[in-house]
Amino acid sequence: MAETAFAPWNDESATPLIQFKNVTKRYGDFVAIDNLTQDIYAEEFFALLGPSGCGKTTMMRMLGGFETVTEGQILIAGQDMNNVPPNKRAVNMMFQSYALFPHLTISENIAFGLKREGKPKPEIDARVDEMLRLTRLEKFAKRKPHQISGGQRQRVALARSLAKAPKLLLLDEPLGALDKKLRQDTQFELMDIQEKTGTTFVIVTHDQEEAMTVASRVAVMDEGQIIQVATPADIYERPNSVYVADFIGDVNIINGHATRAGDGYDVTYAEGTAPLHAKTSNDLGNSAKCALAIRPEKVSITAQKPSKAANTVKGKIIDIAYLGNLSTYHVELANGQMMKAQAANTRRLERRAFTWEDSVWLSWTDTAAIVLEA
Amino acid sequence: MRRFTWFNATSLTLGFVFLYLPMVILVIYSFNASKLVTVWAGFSTKWYGTLFQNEAFLDAAWVTIKVAVVSSTFAAVLGTMAAYVLVRGGRFMGRTLFSGMIYAPLVMPEVITGLSLLLLFIGIGFDRGMMTIILAHTTFSMCYVSVVVSSRLVSFDRSLEEAALDLGCSPFEAFRLVTLPVIAPAVISGWLLAFTLSLDDLVIASFTSGPSATTLPIKIYSAVRLGVSPEINALSTMMISIVTVGVISASLISKRAAVRQQREERAAERIDD
Ligand SMILES: Nc1ncnc2c1ncn2[C@@H]1O[C@H](COP(=O)(O)OP(=O)(O)OP(=O)(O)O)[C@@H](O)[C@H]1O
Numbered sequence: 005m006a007e008t009a010f011a012p013w014n015d016e017s018a019t020p021l022i023q024f025k026n027v028t029k030r031y032g033d034f035v036a037i038d039n040l041t042q043d044i045y046a047e048e049f050f051a052l053l054g055p056s057g058c059g060k061t062t063m064m065r066m067l068g069g070f071e072t073v074t075e076g077q078i079l080i081a082g083q084d085m086n087n088v089p090p091n092k093r094a095v096n097m098m099f100q101s102y103a104l105f106p107h108l109t110i111s112e113n114i115a116f117g118l119k120r121e122g123k124p125k126p127e128i129d130a131r132v133d134e135m136l137r138l139t140r141l142e143k144f145a146k147r148k149p150h151q152i153s154g155g156q157r158q159r160v161a162l163a164r165s166l167a168k169a170p171k172l173l174l175l176d177e178p179l180g181a182l183d184k185k186l187r188q189d190t191q192f193e194l195m196d197i198q199e200k201t202g203t204t205f206v207i208v209t210h211d212q213e214e215a216m217t218v219a220s221r222v223a224v225m226d227e228g229q230i231i232q233v234a235t236p237a238d239i240y241e242r243p244n245s246v247y248v249a250d251f252i253g254d255v256n257i258i259n260g261h262a263t264r265a266g267d268g269y270d271v272t273y274a275e276g277t278a279p280l281h282a283k284t285s286n287d288l289g290n291s292a293k294c295a296l297a298i299r300p301e302k303v304s305i306t307a308q309k310p311s312k313a314a315n316t317v318k319g320k321i322i323d324i325a326y327l328g329n330l331s332t333y334h335v336e337l338a339n340g341q342m343m344k345a346q347a348a349n350t351r352r353l354e355r356r357a358f359t360w361e362d363s364v365w366l367s368w369t370d371t372a373a374i375v376l377e378a
Numbered sequence: 379m380r381r382f383t384w385f386n387a388t389s390l391t392l393g394f395v396f397l398y399l400p401m402v403i404l405v406i407y408s409f410n411a412s413k414l415v416t417v418w419a420g421f422s423t424k425w426y427g428t429l430f431q432n433e434a435f436l437d438a439a440w441v442t443i444k445v446a447v448v449s450s451t452f453a454a455v456l457g458t459m460a461a462y463v464l465v466r467g468g469r470f471m472g473r474t475l476f477s478g479m480i481y482a483p484l485v486m487p488e489v490i491t492g493l494s495l496l497l498l499f500i501g502i503g504f505d506r507g508m509m510t511i512i513l514a515h516t517t518f519s520m521c522y523v524s525v526v527v528s529s530r531l532v533s534f535d536r537s538l539e540e541a542a543l544d545l546g547c548s549p550f551e552a553f554r555l556v557t558l559p560v561i562a563p564a565v566i567s568g569w570l571l572a573f574t575l576s577l578d579d580l581v582i583a584s585f586t587s588g589p590s591a592t593t594l595p596i597k598i599y600s601a602v603r604l605g606v607s608p609e610i611n612a613l614s615t616m617m618i619s620i621v622t623v624g625v626i627s628a629s630l631i632s633k634r635a636a637v638r639q640q641r642e643e644r645a646a647e648r649i650d651d
């Protein structure tokens with residue numbers, strides 16, 4: 005398939021669908037969103053990720069029109085949204101609590117928004133049927149929300165928000181209550197819907213795996229600010245800060261001192277050890293304190309010192325976490341630094357090469373680690 | 379299980395006798411064949427018969443029912459509106475004052491409410507009659523409706539309204555299509571409460587009624603001053619039954635609906651982990 009990568013954010017001429025312009029939201033003295041500027045493009049699947057209370061829901065509610073902006077501006081399709089009430093926005097929101105109408109049946113719930121538009125009845129019925137089929141709810145059309153399961157309710161909420169074919173769909177932790185299998189199914193359904201309808205999605209999630217799976221871009225937030233926005237791969241492979249590296253996935257952080265060497269930096273982290281080398285395009289100046297971030301799966305673990313590796317360190321296995329397909333080895337280096345190395349369990353458990361207290365060598369290439377400002 | 383003791387049984391019996399003996403006697407004597415209230419002369423329903431011949435009583439009964447229906451309907455509308463504004467209106471200037479004020483008539487002596495309404499009607503030159511009783515009853519019973527409805531609104535999931543707005547409703551449509559159907563049982567039980575309060579009321583009605591309209595409680599009260607007749611017993615028995623049915627169905631409706639709705643709502647929300 006010769007598909008050009010979808011990346012309107014790299015395209016100077018593309019106009020964003022949503023623009024946050026220096027948006028600040030205060031509740032009394034408390035700053036929930038702090039001078040936030042961000043563009044989101046049409047047909048994106050934009051995921052908001054961050055710790056509890058960092059302002060994700062607040063961002064969504066401002067987009068939906070349920071919270072006013074204290075300072076700054078939100079534009080949707082170029083139109084200033086301040087003072088536009090929720091019912092006048094081409095935005096639909098799937099609520100964290102689902103908010104299904106308890107007195108209406110599933111199909112009436114789905115038809116609710118369409119009826120408000122004053123569409124003719126046959127058209128509404130056809131659309132409701134289509135939504136029921138899409139979310140596999142045909143059998144439950146005549147039931148009330150309390151007569152179906154949690155996962156089915158979640159689909160109703162989704163179907164209801166999709167029914168109006170909004171330009172922009174906001175999903176606030178839409179899959180949080182589902183089991184893993186159903187969650188994955190629904191994630192793929194969402195991506196499928198998004199591909200078919202071209203709807204722009206903004207999704208809040210606590211589940212980084214979910215964000216990585218569905219999103220075109222991921223925004224990592226902290227205390228009302230966006231720390232980094234990037235594609236899932238970039239955010240994992242090239243985090244811009246220790247915070248993001250630490251928040252997304254598992255990571256080893258080695259604090260040390262970086263001095264420029266070749267096309268990267270040499271990092272000294274402990275007395276009497278060879279410096280670690282990392283290639284990078286990050287510029288920390290000639291000499292600076294730094295943090296070296298290395299993903300555990302990029303660290304090899306061997307009994308003998310590997311001859312060719314760019315970086316090697318010696319340590320002792322303190323703990324082994326068996327995860328089925330993988331094992332994570334917790335290794336203590338001579339200076340007391342703990343490091344995690346992950347290896348596939350290619351052999352049966354009882355024939356594993358290493359065990360507790362074994363002395364081992366950890367190694368990684370010069371492109372595996374990222375040098376970040378400390 | 380707590381143990382059944384003679385002490386418990388006795389206090390229970392005494393309590394209920396104290397509460398209901400007078401009414402039981404009244405009900406029994408309404409079926410008395412004798413004209414003399416204190417002498418039992420066998421079972422008869424003739425007083426119910428003569429009651430339905432009595433134009434004055436029938437008129438008063440008709441007025442009472444009209445007043446009760448109209449005033450409780452007004453009260454239901456106004457009380458629901460007041461409750462909605464107080465629970466949903468956010469924090470506006472003097473909100474606490476307003477919510478305090480709406481409950482004040484609940485504890486205000488009826489004599490004072492009645493008197494002040496009387497003064498008002500005289501002051502603005504409003505001829506006293508059925509209309510003034512309706513207004514007076516609306517005034518005091520809307521507070522009760524608003525108490526019942528606001529306790530329901532407090533537990534009402536706000537995001538349902540937001541979802542309605544999100545799907546294109548104006549705020550009024552959101553209220554009519556989502557909020558109202560969900561809180562309807564509370565409004566109905568508020569209506570029933572207002573209805574029975576209006577049926578019962580003697581004090582306020584006697585301040586605000588005029589020569590053109592008399593309610594049943596006033597009629598009974600004035601009739602009794604000329605001596606208790608078995609007809610009055612029959613009438614009172616009928617009122618007791620209406621009120622009993624009203625109160626029981628109000629509480630049943632609100633209880634059943636509350637249980638059902640809470641179940642539905644809990645189910646309609648996701649289970650937070
Ligand atoms: N109505 C409000 N009044 C005062 N503070 C609020 C209000 N709503 C939210 N906040 C505060 O704003 C901050 C951001 O809240 P928000 O709901 O956006 O968090 P979140 O990122 O969605 O968190 P979670 O992941 O737990 O849902 C929180 O610290 C919260 O306490």
Ligand SMILES: [Mg+2]
Pocket residue numbers: 060061062100
């Ligand atoms: Mg939230």
